[in-house]
Amino acid sequence: MDGAEHRKQVACRGVRGATVASADTREEIHRATVELVGAMLEANGIHEDELASAFFTTTPDLHAAFPAEAARLMGWEYVPMLGGVEMDKPGAPVRCIRVLLHWNTDRRPQEIKHIYLRGTESLRTVGHSVESAASPGVGAGLRARPL
Numbered sequence: 001m002d003g004a005e006h007r008k009q010v011a012c013r014g015v016r017g018a019t020v021a022s023a024d025t026r027e028e029i030h031r032a033t034v035e036l037v038g039a040m041l042e043a044n045g046i047h048e049d050e051l052a053s054a055f056f057t058t059t060p061d062l063h064a065a066f067p068a069e070a071a072r073l074m075g076w077e078y079v080p081m082l083g084g085v086e087m088d089k090p091g092a093p094v095r096c097i098r099v100l101l102h103w104n105t106d107r108r109p110q111e112i113k114h115i116y117l118r119g120t121e122s123l124r125t126v127g128h129s130v131e132s133a134a135s136p137g138v139g140a141g142l143r144a145r146p147l
Contacts, residue, residue, distance in 0.1 A: 008106035009106060010104055010105065010106050011104075011105070011106075012052050012102050012103065012104055013102075013103050013104075013105050013107065013109060013112055014100055014101070014102060014103070014112075015040055015044060015046070015100070015101040015103050015112055015113075015114060015115075016098070016099070016100055016114040016115075017036050017037070017039070017040045017098070017099045017101075017114060017115040017116065017117075018036070018093075018096060018097065018098045018099070018115075018116050018117070018120035018123045019032045019033075019035065019036040019096070019097050019116075019117040019118050019120055020032065020093060020094070020095050020096055020097070020117075020118040020119060020120060021062060021095045021096075021097060022095070023095070024061060024062050024063060024064050024095060025064050025065075026064045026065040028064075029058075029062060029064055029065040029066075029067060029070065029097065030065060030067075030069070030070035030073065031070075032097055032117075032118075033056070033067040033070035033071065033097055033099075034070050034074060035117065036097065036099060036115060036117055037054075037070075037071055037074065037099060037101075038074075039115045039117065040099065040101060040113075040115045043113040043115055044103070044107075044112060044113050046101070046103055046105075048075070048076060048078075048079060049078075050103055050104050050105060051076075051079045051101055051102065051103055051104070052080075052102040052103070052104055053079065053080040053081065053082070053101075053102045054068070054071060054076075054079055054080075054081045054082075054099060054100070054101050054102070055081070055082050055083075055084070055099070055100040055102075056068050056071075056081065056082070056083045056084075056097065056098070056099055057083065057084045057085065057086045057097070057098045058083070058085060058086065058096065058097050058098075059085070059086050059088075059092065059093065059094060059095060059096045060085055060086070060088045061094055061095055062095055062096075062097070066083050067083060067097050067099070068081040068082070068083050086098065093119065093120055093122075093123070096120060096123075098123070
């Protein structure tokens with residue numbers, strides 16, 4: 001057997017996450033985005049160069065900043081990013097930021113940890129591993145460039 005037979009298959013997998021900004025300001029949208037993305041990277045051991053792309057959405061009540069801008073300020077120079085606005089569904093969380101990271105990994109879907117912070121746990125996918133704000137150390141030790 002050569003080394004190629006021992007390698008795991010790499011696939012592009014989705015990693016979901018959501019959080020809520022405490023206010024519609026640039027600073028709060030950036031803070032919430034950095035906290036969420038940092039927790040997603042930390043929980044899964046993701047490195048920036050393993051990301052194929054990132055898709056950010058916000059609820060219609062957030063106008064002050066793009067979440068992708070916060071990721072750029074974290075140093076994501078080569079990760080393609082896109083943003084959009086969620087539909088305005090009655091009863092949906094307000095000031096909500098959602099992220100879908102496309103991650104090149106050899107992990108199986110069942111091994112991926114999806115992160116839901118600040119009361120967004122109701123948005124999780126049933127049957128998937130979920131980490132919430134109650135988890136100790138979420139976002140600890142994260143660094144972002146100044147706004």
